[in-house]
Amino acid sequence: MSWENKATNEFIEDFIKNLEKNGADWKKEWLSKTLPINGFTRRPYRGMNALNLFLSPYVDPRWFTYLQVQKYKSKEHKYVYVRKGESPSKMVEYFSQYDKKTRMPFDTKTIENLSDLEKKKYIEDNVKPRISFHLVYNAEQIEGIEQYIPNVVAADTTSNIIKTLTNKPFVSKIIHNGTQAFYSPEKDTIVLPKYEYFKSEEGYNATFLHELSHSTGHQDRLNRSLINTFGTDEYAKEELVAEISSMLCEIELGLKIKEEHIENHGAYVKSWLEGLNSDKKYMVEVISDAKKASKYISDYYKQQLELENVVKSETTNEEEEPIEEEIVVRTNITDTNSNKYNDYSSETFRKPSKNEGQSR
Secondary structure, three states: OOHHHHHHHHHHHHHHHHHHHHHHHOOHHHHOOOOOEEOOOOOEOOHHHHHHHHOOOOOOOEEEOHHHHHHOOOOOOOOOEEOOOOOOOEEEEEEEEEEOOOOEEOOHHHHOOOOHHHHHHHHHHHEEEEEEEEEEEEHHHEEOOOOOOOOOOOOOOHHHHHHHHHHOOOOOEEEEOOOOEEEEOOOOEEEEOOHHHEOOHHHHHHHHHHHHHHHOOOOOOOOOOOOOOOOOHHHHHHHHHHHHHHHHHHHHHOOOOOOOOOOOOHHHHHHHHHHHHHOHHHHHHHHHHHHHHHHHHHHHHHHHHHHHHHHHHHOOOOOOOOOOOOOOEOOOOOOOOOOOOOOEEEOOEOOOOOOOOOOO
């Protein structure tokens, strides 16, 4: 079995155990922990590596390869070593670029004096992606390592990230006047309840990213099958794609969301387990689609951020009258039935009081 297949199978097996153990609270294993980091470089793990490490039984977020443990210098102890009898807990994949011409890892300095066309041709002809796999130990398996102290995190940028994605969305409309949260592929529209109906800012952000993940499957984007009847296995599978995609977005964009994405996802757990246990390709397809969806959202956000920075750099220092910009389209809607065959819905908002109106 290849290392890639072994890593995938390991994740699928741990994911199944998590579903069987926690059921409707399956995301508890991820959302209750600190983002995993490489203990030697202090760099956070991203994507599927992060999700995989979240599923470990350890609380300490630091992970090391065996060589990194040997090189590690502790401030408190002279010797740092893997405890006797401990085995690597997880496997992580590492992406790099290899230069066929130099037979070395690709270095951008190699092409810095070339023209844009020459750079493009050199990369196409010589630079190839490489994936390597490394066995890692958790800090709790290592003797002599000092206690983990989290880095001081800068001011939270979550609201700015969500604002950028809602201010200039790639979907046709985002409507904040629904009784439920759902995405309609037919209208290419995300419908959300009013902001004040949600339990918290995190709840709103999680729901928004979930529905935005569904919208990446539109025929003009990633073209996933969204014409699935509510309650079918195909519908449940798309829900899992959106769930994992939204969590990958949180990791990639540096968001921390503590709440569950949807309250009714427990209804899908049985279908997910049946699919996972009957066919390993089920999860491989889900992971592939979730990666593409989260990448679509993350790339779009970074593109918008670059455009904003360009605009800021081109503005003069003259003071101007601030212009209020409408963040989303708000309109009254009459059809908010998220149980129609092609509407993907979620619920993480609180029910309003009698004075606020009704919500399901």
